[in-house]
Amino acid sequence: MGYSRQIYREAERRLEIKRIKSEQELDKRRELLFARSKRAEKITYELAHTTVLAAHIVLARGNVREEVEKLREKNIALRMELYGILDKLGLPENYLEEWHDCDKCNDTGYIDGKMCRCMRSLLRSTAYEQLNRSSPLSISDFDSFSLEYYSDKKDGGQSPRDIMARVLSFCKKYADSFSTGSRSLLFQGGPGLGKTHLSLAIAGKAIEKGYGVIYVSAPVIFSQLEKEHFGRNEGTGTQQYLLDCDLLIIDDLGTEFPSKFTVSALYSLINSRTMSSKPTIISTNLTLSELQDTYSFRIVSRIIGMLSRVGFVGNDIRQLKNKKHKGE
Numbered sequence: 001m002g003y004s005r006q007i008y009r010e011a012e013r014r015l016e017i018k019r020i021k022s023e024q025e026l027d028k029r030r031e032l033l034f035a036r037s038k039r040a041e042k043i044t045y046e047l048a049h050t051t052v053l054a055a056h057i058v059l060a061r062g063n064v065r066e067e068v069e070k071l072r073e074k075n076i077a078l079r080m081e082l083y084g085i086l087d088k089l090g091l092p093e094n095y096l097e098e099w100h101d102c103d104k105c106n107d108t109g110y111i112d113g114k115m116c117r118c119m120r121s122l123l124r125s126t127a128y129e130q131l132n133r134s135s136p137l138s139i140s141d142f143d144s145f146s147l148e149y150y151s152d153k154k155d156g157g158q159s160p161r162d163i164m165a166r167v168l169s170f171c172k173k174y175a176d177s178f179s180t181g182s183r184s185l186l187f188q189g190g191p192g193l194g195k196t197h198l199s200l201a202i203a204g205k206a207i208e209k210g211y212g213v214i215y216v217s218a219p220v221i222f223s224q225l226e227k228e229h230f231g232r233n234e235g236t237g238t239q240q241y242l243l244d245c246d247l248l249i250i251d252d253l254g255t256e257f258p259s260k261f262t263v264s265a266l267y268s269l270i271n272s273r274t275m276s277s278k279p280t281i282i283s284t285n286l287t288l289s290e291l292q293d294t295y296s297f298r299i300v301s302r303i304i305g306m307l308s309r310v311g312f313v314g315n316d317i318r319q320l321k322n323k324k325h326k327g328e
């Protein structure tokens with residue numbers, strides 16, 4: 001996928017920060033070493049000095065070969081001594097070299113003018129970060145999801161807690177084994193039951209694994225699709241990301257103001273993604289019949305047909321938390 005110049009600039013800026021950091025870290029390591037060994041400091045200084053000397057000899061055109069050979073031997077002896085000191089102190093051989101995240105390109109992003117793999121993945125993650133800038137990604141995770149909020153009173157054999165325990169374990173498994181071949185899901189249930197929470201938790205895991213994830217609310221995606229339709233959306237490339245990303249999360253379906261056009265655009269978006277086996281997770285507070293009333297029966301059936309339904313039950317946790325907060 002092509003990236004905008006702004007994304008390139010941002011990725012290059014990040015690499016530069018990395019390089020500056022590794023220089024600073026080297027300075028720190030050097031100071032620490034010199035505090036422990038005066039001899040190491042002396043050798044480091046002399047090693048720097050021998051390089052300068054070699055340059056002088058070449059310039060002076062004296063008995064160049066002999067002098068340079070002597071210096072070379074001295075240089076080797078000093079290095080060996082320095083390695084010995086590092087070894088005694090339990091430090092690695094490369095202690096006085098810059099440490100890079102990527103040894104292939106030394107964090108420059110390029111090898112012989114060709115883009116390094118690390119740069120490719122940095123561009124990708126930078127682009128996805130920018131796309132998710134205004135969304136609450138990283139707010140929710142599995143660890144902060146508690147089953148205590150769901151009643152354990154059995155209603156016909158199963159309590160809400162039993163059901164939600166299964167939902168939670170399903171979502172965890174889904175996230176752990178997430179790949180571009182994963183199935184698409186429909187999170188359905190009343191407000192405040194943890195749909196957004198769990199979809200963000202899945203997003204977090206997928207991002208951790210290096211997948212490109214986009215999280216959007218239905219009103220945002222619908223206005224995007226509409227802009228594209230009327231050709232007012234110039235060069236943001238967002239549409240392409242909606243199609244290309246590894247996981248698309250559409251939250252709060254049913255809260256937007258639907259038009260005939262946007263609903264069929266949504267259908268074709270999910271359809272194209274399904275065809276290229278790219279999963280989508282949709283959340284909605286609406287029941288099936290409410291969805292069918294809001295959109296058309298035909299389109300809703302076709303969309304539902306591409307998703308596996310995950311039903312959320314219980315009492316509004318937002319309200320439960322507020323009550324607890326007020327001490328009621």
Ligand SMILES: Nc1ncnc2c1ncn2[C@@H]1O[C@H](COP(=O)(O)OP(=O)(O)O)[C@@H](O)[C@H]1O
Pocket residue numbers: 140144145146147149190191192193194195196197198283317318
């Ligand atoms: N099982 C849970 N444990 C802890 N907090 C939860 C749980 N479910 C929901 N919440 C919190 O309650 C609030 C509403 O949940 P949310 O996921 O937004 O509900 P929904 O999307 O189903 O309307 C959020 O702040 C969320 O983090």
Ligand SMILES: [Mg+2]
Pocket residue numbers: 195196197251252283
């Ligand atoms: Mg929600």
Ligand SMILES: [Zn+2]
Pocket residue numbers: 102103104105106107108109110116117118119
């Ligand atoms: Zn690299």
